[in-house]
Amino acid sequence: MPDYIVIGSGIVGLSTAYHISEQDKDSSILIIDKYDGPGAGDTSKSAAAFRTAFTSKLNILLSSSSIEFYSHLQKNEKFDLGMRHVGYLFSLDKNNYSVFKKGLEYAEKLGVEFSEIENDYLQNNLGIKTDIEGSEEADIIGAHNIYKSILFKNAGILDPEKIIDYYYGKLKDRNVEFSYGIGIKEFIIEPEKPLGIEGEPFAWEEIKVKGVRLNDGTIVRANKKIISALGAWSNLYLNKIGLDSYSRPKKRQIFSIKADNNELKRILYSKGFNDENTMPFVILPKGVYIRPNPSENTFWIGLSDELGRKIELEDNPVAEENFYLYSILPVLSLYFDQFKEKNPYASWAGHYDISFDGQPIIYEPYESNLIISAGTSGSGIMKGDSIGRITASLALNKEYANLFDNTEFNVSWLGLEGRLVEKELLII
Amino acid sequence: MPDYIVIGSGIVGLSTAYHISEQDKDSSILIIDKYDGPGAGDTSKSAAAFRTAFTSKLNILLSSSSIEFYSHLQKNEKFDLGMRHVGYLFSLDKNNYSVFKKGLEYAEKLGVEFSEIENDYLQNNLGIKTDIEGSEEADIIGAHNIYKSILFKNAGILDPEKIIDYYYGKLKDRNVEFSYGIGIKEFIIEPEKPLGIEGEPFAWEEIKVKGVRLNDGTIVRANKKIISALGAWSNLYLNKIGLDSYSRPKKRQIFSIKADNNELKRILYSKGFNDENTMPFVILPKGVYIRPNPSENTFWIGLSDELGRKIELEDNPVAEENFYLYSILPVLSLYFDQFKEKNPYASWAGHYDISFDGQPIIYEPYESNLIISAGTSGSGIMKGDSIGRITASLALNKEYANLFDNTEFNVSWLGLEGRLVEKELLII
Structure with missing residues (x-):
């Protein structure tokens, strides 16, 4: 019988198992996933980016330390995670900005660094159209000129598969078993001291999740x-x-576009934003984002639609061509007419698991022996190492988790009692 | 076209409609419910009690003011709501108490009044067995002696139907239409400025809930x-x-037991706890509660089971005889052997709508025109008037709601941004 069972072998499950095995070295762990291998669920569908640009203090702490850990792996342990600090560029219209500003001021207080980029600079270096008002398209869409653009430098792209490889590789050498290819049917709850009477557990018994x-x-x-x-x-x-x-x-859907002409290549390999000679991860007004994918000479395009996008779990979510054509492209091509005639050559879809405040949820309900770690809200990979440490610490009955950057993180901050609720404003 | 549509004609819907019509006198309101009349859903399945004994400040504010309003109706407006201040008595074993104490200290700081009742007094006046350890039954169940009992006086029972009658009666005389007997199929979302293009709404449009x-x-x-x-x-x-x-x-299930012998009548009409010569609402160790129902000479017995009780919506939830027999009765008859041979003559079931922190949830997501008022967590009736005022104020774009007792309540306190999260410990 293993000491710990971890259900789910995505970034959260693997990072948690890794940190349990770090902290409780003699323990045995069983990792279960319905997929045939690690990181095959929503972890593999991610936009694969990182940033510390959040408006909740906890999200900043979680991402800062995780990014530092990933950087450490890449730099010091020479384990290539495909991290490239291309930056995040938020291009905002006047209305966006007035909302964004609040978050920005807050993020600044919390030590997040950023700089403002002028429209001229953007036009020249990124090839974006900042003045789009007046055209019929802009009018129909209700799109406005770019008013301010904010560049966050401690941000960029990475390869989630490599992070999975790292944790998985380490875990394989430890006292960890993997059970892949068969999902769970249910959690088993039983009385702590079973009486062997039919109908158990009864409400007066001390009930635990046992397996x-x-x-x-x-x-x-x-x-x-x-x-x-x-x-x-x-x-x-x-x-x-x-x-x-x-x-x-x-x-959540992602559409991949090839940079197969010079115009698009000029965008993808923009100079003047970072040391990578790559465009930053760009978020346009109306939420359309462009994630550079230089290793494959492509752009990943997405948009997190909220009202109207069903809350729904699908085993095989599929990206919708019409969503690209009618909800994304009209905005994208307004600011970048270089994309006007382009069709995605590939697309995929996964889920965000969105919590009520955009912060992860990590708690053990009713002293049940079951730790719930969820609610990554679209930024689970960039916070993955910290989430694993906190979940592991909770599993080990510790009050604090020691993050990679030595932050002492009270595990109750992400629980339901004692939670520090600060609604995250920057869910992308 | 009505100015406001309220979906749901339970306590929350009616109280909200009432307070909208109070604050926006010229407005028209349409109330829709799938049931054939008001208050026919979970409002009618309630344990029908009230208390200000909570551990979250907001819950105390909500209930205090609502109870004051209901008392006002009964006393000054001579509208009988069946309110009887019989009190709430928490009888706790040593373990319960150590947890309860935290909540108690907190509630005390927030001005909730209570007193301690001695075991002798309980034995004599309520006929409860406080020393039960040593018996085989107590051993099997893991039940312990009563260690402390705390009586809250600003608490008791009431008749939710009468509160419904009050609001409904008032609303009938106002500019309010009722549509009963047909449920909604769906909310309609549309662009604020429809373009008449197939496939609308698109993600770049300003989308609202329109009807x-x-x-x-x-x-x-x-x-x-x-x-x-x-x-x-x-x-x-x-x-x-x-x-x-x-x-x-x-x-959530309730089982009704007739007080059809002298022993049981002595319990039901206990003296020395209140001016009503009625037993208080009693909560035993392990959570079994007894709600006196003197108007029908019965007890209502219930238990809020947590771990193991499915999160599930049923259109016609049914009380389970086995739940009474095997989860409730063993505890009940241990402390009150007067109930040993008694079977429920009636039972019913409804739902609690439980929020993540036990406080109501009232917010307008994404400036959508839709106000969500939910999460009453088993205490919606006793907080009903305040919830209605806050929901109405939010619908009227006000920053503060003025509660009946003149508390200025910031409507964002129960939203997701700006929420004051304090996990409620006393969900019964």
């Missing part, structure tokens, strides 16, 4: 704790035993 | 705001348009 039943009928139990790292799938299983992650899945 | 489609196909729209007061049913409709109440439904 899981897999879809093939196998039952596995843990000596110590069970960790639910199920992301968007969390509530499918939690609700059956009366628990909830208080986060919700929404489909 | 609802009923199950018979009728479409109704509102000039100003739509209010979702759907309680446990909220997310069935909200999720489809990408929204969530961040509260979850759980079945």
Whole structure:
């Protein structure tokens, strides 16, 4: 019987298992995932970027330390994670900016660094059209000139698969077993001291989550704790035993465009924003974003739609061509007419697992032995190492987690009691 | 076209409509409910009690003012709500108490009044067995002696139907229409400025909730705001348009026992706890509660089970005889052997709509024109008047709600941004 069972082998599950094994070296861990290998769920569908530009203090702490850890791996341990500090550029119209400013002031107080970029500079170096008002298209769309652009430097792109490889590789050499290809059917709840009476557990018994039943009928139990790292799938299983992650899945789509002409290459390999001679991750008014993917000579284009985008879990979410054509392209081509005639050559979709305040949710409900780690809200990879440390510390009954950058993080800050709620304004 | 549409005609919907009509006297309101009349959903399934004994400041503010309003109606307006200040008695074992104490200290700081009742007094006046350890039953159940009992005086029982009658009666004389018997099929979202292009709304459009489609196909729209007061049913409709109440439904059951012998009557009509010569609402260790129902010479018995009780919405939840027999009765009969041979003569079930922190959730997501009022967490009736005032104030774009007791309540305190999160410890 393993000491710990971790359900879910995405970034949260692997990072948690890794840090449990760091902190409780003699322990045994079983990692379960319905996919055939690690990082095959929403982790693999990510826009694969990182930033410390958040408006909640906790999100800043989580991402800063995780990014420092990833940088350390890449620089000092020579484990290439594909990290490239291309920066994040928010280009805002006047209305956006008045909302954004609040978050910006707050982020600044919390030590997040940024600079303002002039429109002239953007036009020349990025090839973006900043003055678009007056055209019929702009009018129809209700799009406005770019008023301010803010560049965050401690931000960029990375390769989530490599982070998965890192944790997975380390875990393979430890006392960790992997069970891939079979999902769980349910969590098993039982009385702490079973009486052997039919109908158990009764409400007056001390009830614990003891293990899981897999879809093939196998039952596995843990000596110590069970960790639910199920992301968007969390509530499918939690609700059956009366628990909830208080986060919700929404489909998120990415469309890949080839930089197959000189105009587009000039955008992708923009100079003057970073040492990488690559465009920054750009967020346009109306939320359309462009994530440079220089290793494949492509752009990844996306948009997080909110009102009207169903809260729904799909096992195989599919990107919608019409979403690109009618919701993304009209905005994109207004600011970058270089994209006007371009069609995506590939697309994919995953979920964000969005919590009520945009911060992760990590707690053990009702002293049940079950730790819920969820609510990554679209920024789970860039916060992944910290989330794993905090979840591991909670599993080990510690009050504080020591983050990579030595921040002492009270595990209750992301719980439901003692939570520091600051609504995250920068969910992209 | 009405100015406001309120979906849901339970305590939250009616109180909200009432306070909208108080504050915006010339406005027209349409109230929609799938049931054939007001207060027919979970409002009618309630344990029908009130207390200010909470551990979150907001819950105390909400309940204090609502109770003052209800008392005012009963005393000054001579509108009988069946309010009887019988008190709430928490009888705790040593373990319960060590947890409870924290909440108690906190509640005391917030001005909630209570007194301690000695075991001798309880034995004599309530006929409860306080020393139960040593018996085989107590051993099996893991039940312990009563260590401390705390009586809250500003608490008691009331008749939710009468509160519904009050609001409904007032609303009938105002510019309010009622549409009963047909539920909604969906919320209608549309661009603020429709272009008449197929596939609308697009993500770049300014999208609003404009109305609802009923199950018979009728479409109704509102000039100003739509209010979702759907309680446990909220997310069935909200999720489809990408929204969530961040509260979850759980079945709650009540079993009614007749006080048909002298022993039981002595309990029901206990002296020495209040001016009503009625037992207080009693909460036993392990959470079993007894709500006196003197008007029908009965007790209402219940228990809020947490871990293991599914998060699930049922249109017709049914009380489970086995839940009474195996989860409630063993505890109940240990402290009150007068109930040993008694079977419920009636039972019913409804839902709690439980938010992540036990406080109501009231907010307008994405400036959508839709106000979500949910998460009453089992204490919606006793907070109903305040919840209605706050929801109404938000619908009227006010920053503060003026509660009946003149508390100025910032409407953002129960929203997701600016929320004052204090996990409520006393959900019964």
